[in-house]
Amino acid sequence: MSRLETRFAELKQQGRAALVTFVTAGDPDYDTSLQILKGLPAAGADVIELGMPFTDPMADGPAIQLANLRALAGKQNMRKTLQMVREFREDDSTTPLVLMGYFNPIHHYGVPRFVEDALAAGVDGLIVVDLPPEHNEDLCDPAQAAGIDFIRLTTPTTDDQRLPVVLNGSSGFVYYVSVAGVTGAGSATLEHVEEAVARLKRHTDLPVCVGFGIRTPEQAAAIARLTDGVVVGSALIDQIASAKSSEEAVEGVLGLCREISAGVRTARG
Amino acid sequence: MTSYRNGPDSRGLFGQFGGQYVAETLMPLIHELAAEYEKAKQDPEFAKELAYFQRDYIGRPSPLYFAERLTEFCGGAKIYLKREELNHTGAHKINNCIGQILLARRMGKQRIIAETGAGMHGVATATVAARFGMQCVIYMGTTDIDRQQANVFRMKLLGAEVIPVTAGTGTLKDAMNEALRDWVTNVDSTFYLIGTVAGPHPYPAMVRDFQAVIGKETRDQLQAQEGRLPDSLVACIGGGSNAMGLFHPFLDDASVKIVGVEAAGYGIETGKHAASLNGGEPGVLHGNRTFLLQDDDGQIIDAHSISAGLDYPGIGPEHAWLHDIGRVEYTSITDQEALDAFHQCCRLEGIIPALESSHALAEVFKRAPKLPKDHLMVVNLSGRGDKDMQTVMHHFAEQEERI
Numbered sequence: 026m027s028r029l030e031t032r033f034a035e036l037k038q039q040g041r042a043a044l045v046t047f048v049t050a051g052d053p054d055y056d057t058s059l060q061i062l063k064g065l066p067a068a069g070a071d072v073i074e075l076g077m078p079f080t081d082p083m084a085d086g087p088a089i090q091l092a093n094l095r096a097l098a099g100k101q102n103m104r105k106t107l108q109m110v111r112e113f114r115e116d117d118s119t120t121p122l123v124l125m126g127y128f129n130p131i132h133h134y135g136v137p138r139f140v141e142d143a144l145a146a147g148v149d150g151l152i153v154v155d156l157p158p159e160h161n162e163d164l165c166d167p168a169q170a171a172g173i174d175f176i177r178l179t180t181p182t183t184d185d186q187r188l189p190v191v192l193n194g195s196s197g198f199v200y201y202v203s204v205a206g207v208t209g210a211g212s213a214t215l216e217h218v219e220e221a222v223a224r225l226k227r228h229t230d231l232p233v234c235v236g237f238g239i240r241t242p243e244q245a246a247a248i249a250r251l252t253d254g255v256v257v258g259s260a261l262i263d264q265i266a267s268a269k270s271s272e273e274a275v276e277g278v279l280g281l282c283r284e285i286s287a288g289v290r291t292a293r294g
Numbered sequence: 295m296t297s298y299r300n301g302p303d304s305r306g307l308f309g310q311f312g313g314q315y316v317a318e319t320l321m322p323l324i325h326e327l328a329a330e331y332e333k334a335k336q337d338p339e340f341a342k343e344l345a346y347f348q349r350d351y352i353g354r355p356s357p358l359y360f361a362e363r364l365t366e367f368c369g370g371a372k373i374y375l376k377r378e379e380l381n382h383t384g385a386h387k388i389n390n391c392i393g394q395i396l397l398a399r400r401m402g403k404q405r406i407i408a409e410t411g412a413g414m415h416g417v418a419t420a421t422v423a424a425r426f427g428m429q430c431v432i433y434m435g436t437t438d439i440d441r442q443q444a445n446v447f448r449m450k451l452l453g454a455e456v457i458p459v460t461a462g463t464g465t466l467k468d469a470m471n472e473a474l475r476d477w478v479t480n481v482d483s484t485f486y487l488i489g490t491v492a493g494p495h496p497y498p499a500m501v502r503d504f505q506a507v508i509g510k511e512t513r514d515q516l517q518a519q520e521g522r523l524p525d526s527l528v529a530c531i532g533g534g535s536n537a538m539g540l541f542h543p544f545l546d547d548a549s550v551k552i553v554g555v556e557a558a559g560y561g562i563e564t565g566k567h568a569a570s571l572n573g574g575e576p577g578v579l580h581g582n583r584t585f586l587l588q589d590d591d592g593q594i595i596d597a598h599s600i601s602a603g604l605d606y607p608g609i610g611p612e613h614a615w616l617h618d619i620g621r622v623e624y625t626s627i628t629d630q631e632a633l634d635a636f637h638q639c640c641r642l643e644g645i646i647p648a649l650e651s652s653h654a655l656a657e658v659f660k661r662a663p664k665l666p667k668d669h670l671m672v673v674n675l676s677g678r679g680d681k682d683m684q685t686v687m688h689h690f691a692e693q694e695e696r697i
Contacts (some may be wrong), residue, residue, distance in 0.1 A: 080594045081467065083474045083578060090461060100592040128315060133592025153624040155315045155578065156485045159305060180319040182481055187322055206479040209374050 028121040028149045029174055029197045032071060033232040033253065036171070042249035044289045045234050046067055046282060047125065047258030049076035049092040050109050051101025057271040058096070061278050062113050066120045067281040069286020072198075072234075072254065074152065077106050077126030084154045086209035088259040091266060105135045107146045114147035123150040123176060128164065136164055141226075150174035150197040158190050165194055174198075179225060181205050182183075188228050194232045198232040198254065199225060209259030212238030215247055222252045242288030249292035257285055298545035298621055301612060306495020306582075309618060312611035316581045319478045327494040330401055335503075340396065347392045348507060351425070352382045354389075356508075358515035358672070363642040364655075368662035371526070371669035372374045375645070376512050376540065378676045385677030386508060386536040387418035393504035395422040398485035405429045405480065407485045409473040411438055411466035411532070412541040412603035412650070413445025414677055415489030415569065420454035430454040433472045435464035438602050445681055464533075466606045470580055471531035472596040473507060490533025491610030492619070494581030498610050505539025512672055513543055520670055526551040529674040530653040531624070532568065534613045536676035545621060554613060555657045557599035558626035568597035569626045570609040573616045579607075584614040600629035600685060601649035603677070633689060636679065648677035649685065 026034070034041050046065055051058050065073055078096040082089060109123060124143065131139050131153065143151070151168055158165070158177070165175040174197030182205055183191055192199065201221055203213035213221075218235055223232050235248050236256030244254045264277030301308040306328075314324055334340040348354040357377045365373045378386040398406060406423045409432075410416030416432040423430035432449055436458045439446055449456050462468035470493075477486045491498045491505070516524055527544060529537035531554045544550045557569035567573055570585040577586040579594060587595040587607035597607045616622040627635075632649055635656035639647045647655060654673050662671060679686075 039495065063640060078593075080462065081471055083471050083580070084319075086475070102593075104591075129586070129594070130592035132578055133575070133588060133590075154317050155313060155581075157316065157318055159314050159321070169462045178318045180317075182319050182322045184322060191318065202319065205481050207475045210479065214491060 027174065028119060029072070033198065036071060038077065041293055042252060042289055043071040043234065043254035044286050045072040045074060045076040045236070045254050046070040046261060047076060047243050047256060048261055048278065049078055049089065049096050050106040051078060051096035051099050052262065052265055053095045053274060054099040055101065055105060055109070057274050059109055059112055060275050062109060063116065064275065064279045065282060066117055068282035069290070070120070070282055071199040073120055073122045074125045074256070075106070075110065075122060077103060077124055077130055079127040079130055082127060084207055086207040086259065088209045088262045088266065092262045094149070103130050105131040107142050110146040110148055114150040117236070121149040123149050123152055126154070128153050128155050131164060136167055140168050140173065144171050144173055148173060150176050152176045152178065152200060152266060154178065158194060169194070169196060176200055178202050181221070185224070192229045195229070195231060198234050199229055200256065201233055201235045203235050203237045206237070208237060210238060212244065215251065218248060219251050240268055242284045245285045246288035246292040249289045255289055299542060300616065300618070302495060302499055306499070306557040308612045308615035311614040311618070312495055312498055312582050314581060315578045315583065316494045317478060319481060323481055324494050331397060331496050331500050332398060334397055343396055344393060348389070352388050352392060353380065354507065355511040355515070356380050358512055358519065360519070363560045364639070367638065367642055368659060370667065371662040371665035371671040372667065373658060373662055374516065374670065374672045375675045376508060376672055377648065378508060378674060379644045379645070379651070383414070383418045384680065385414040386411035386505060386539060387415045387417065388421065389507055389539065390489065390501050390535060391418040391422045391487060394487045394500070395426050396429070398428070398487070399426060401484035401485065403483065405431070405484045406487050407431045407433070407473050407476050407484055408489060408613065409433045409466065409469035410489065411467050411469070411605055412601065413438065413442040413449065413625065413682060414603060416454070416456070417445050417448050417452070418490070419487050420449040420452035421653055423454065424452045428594065432456045433459050433469040433476070435459045435466065435469050437464040438466065440593050441685055442602055442681060443684065459499060465596065467594065474580070490535040491538045491584055491612060492533045492580060492584065492608060498582065498612055500584050501535050502538045502542055502612065505535050506542045508536065508539035508674065509541060509543035512540060516672065522670070523547055523550055524670045525549070526669065526671045528553045528555065528654050528657050528671065530555045530604065530650050530676065531609060531613060532557070532606045532650065533608070533658070534610040536674050538610060539614060540674045541622060552622045552651055553657060554622050554624045555653045556624060556626040557601060557653055558628045559598040559600070559606035561628055562626060566598040567626070568599040568604050568606060570607060571614065571624045574607070576614070582611045584608050584611045585617070600632060600689070601653065603648065603650040604653065626647065627653040627656040633686070635659055636686065645675070646679035647675055648679045649682045
């Protein structure tokens with residue numbers, strides 16, 4: 026079983042949802058970012074999404090745009106992001122780690138080389154925002170052939186007719202983008218999420234994680250009652266943006282992660 | 295003979311270029327747009343309406359003008375100017391805007407968004423939005439707002455809201471990112487009116503089709519004036535819509551030499567340029583696979599050109615393909631060469647060209663003198679230069695200071 030399958034199976038047994046955290050690799054610098062990454066599992070992160078920085082994050086709101094710029098200003102690149110995963114894996118062999126970002130830096134690194142290096146570093150899955158199923162052969166097919174999961178985004182605009190196209194070839198889990206918009210913007214109503222998750226469950230057996238606009242332990246708990254996982258990103262990144270020092274950034278992210286994790290863990294209790 | 299005019303395939307690919315590389319939120323919209331455009335193409339009513347607005351609102355056909363003084367000056371090829379700068383709003387951009395807004399109306403959309411660099415596409419979009427009574431939001435980088443004040447005012451006069459984009463370097467690529475963000479947020483109400491032959495399928499093909507009126511008219515007009523096809527075509531390229539519009543109807547005429555001119559900025563060797571084909575590599579940005587300016591980590595590099603309309607780090611995917619297969623030759627012209635050509639055109643023909651179009655003219659000045667007098671060369675005068683007064687004055691002042 027893959028790390029993702031194992032983790033979601035464990036959580037199902039425990040009867041709770043996963044907390045999925047997103048931070049951008051190299052934000053605000055390599056060392057701080059690595060410290061955050063290494064601290065996340067103990068702070069309650071069940072699955073880690075690590076952003077691959079890109080100059081033009083078209084689907085992201087201001088918080089993640091700035092995180093990308095901070096990381097790039099600190100000379101983060103694909104080689105260092107994969108290095109960061111290797112260093113994370115030195116002390117953690119169980120927490121699933123998913124790389125998330127846009128296709129161009131992967132394309133430029135070279136797809137065969139990227140798949141090989143990501144696998145060797147200990148990457149479990151990929152979320153590539155601008156690679157819809159129409160372009161499966163670009164990365165999804167070779168990644169899955171090598172044993173890396175390819176996690177799809179589904180959105181409020183993905184209708185019943187299109188849903189099978191999107192889910193076909195998805196693996197790991199399904200990421201439901203609960204609002205049509207960019208990351209960090211408004212949040213969906215619980216009614217909407219409940220309906221959407223029910224609809225997805227009719228089409229797939231994969232775990233469904235819900236993200237976009239989830240910022241507080243209360244919101245996370247409410248979503249955790251309805252689905253298999255809760256994704257939190259911009260709220261964590263805001264902690265880095267407002268920190269005055271490296272220590273403050275690390276403690277800010279991990280502190281909020283602990284609070285949200287407590288919300289998720291007690292949601293169904 | 296295989297045709298060069300059948301692309302793209304059903305997935306929006308021209309060879310390995312093009313495609314639909316966008317976030318899932320937008321995929322259903324893009325499929326709907328492609329289907330609706332296919333239907334509109336088959337609808338005689340749509341064609342009739344488009345023809346009406348082309349004639350009575352844009353003022354088409356635009357003249358194909360024999361530039362006698364430029365021809366004398368060069369002393370070689372016979373130079374014709376396709377006068378797109380005489381269109382309503384002063385550039386070729388409106389050809390595409392009229393087409394897309396008719397489509398937006400068919401689709402029941404009430405809100406139009408667009409990105410703009412030099413502001414010409416923004417002005418053309420604001421113009422058609424006013425004409426059709428639609429809400430209009432234009433995204434424009436802050437750097438471009440500074441150098442194109444008059445166009446910003448023009449857009450506001452026409453009732454558009456101009457939203458300054460501070461992200462990145464505040465130029466066209468950042469404006470396009472922001473327009474895409476608006477689109478994913480307002481999917482139900484909004485039509486994204488892309489201004490060039492780039493973006494996800496169907497935009498590159500659709501914008502090309504609406505601009506192809508330039509090449510079709512040129513063909514007929516030159517036939518009437520000279521009784522034959524041109525020997526060469528020259529046009530400038532940022533995203534590449536004016537060039538694709540002129541080139542496309544001639545792609546299968548093997549005798550026609552076709553030249554696209556990229557912006558070399560301070561020179562390609564300096565790294566400060568906007569020449570994606572001559573100084574970039576294949577990659578994926580803004581919905582399509584094409585040539586991009588990027589660093590060794592696949593991060594997009596900011597383009598530089600004196601002309602805001604060419605200041606984009608990518609190029610339409612059909613150009614990338616035509617470059618790849620060698621049907622079109624792509625050259626480049628520096629800021630200084632474009633400025634020199636700008637002055638020559640003002641003084642010799644009494645026509646103030648856009649700095650974008652001045653790149654094409656500069657290429658003509660290089661080629662025409664070496665060609666025989668019976669060589670017919672058509673250059674697309676894609677826009678007028680009124681909008682560039684500030685930039686040119688600023689450049690003059692800088693030069694005088696240096697002297």
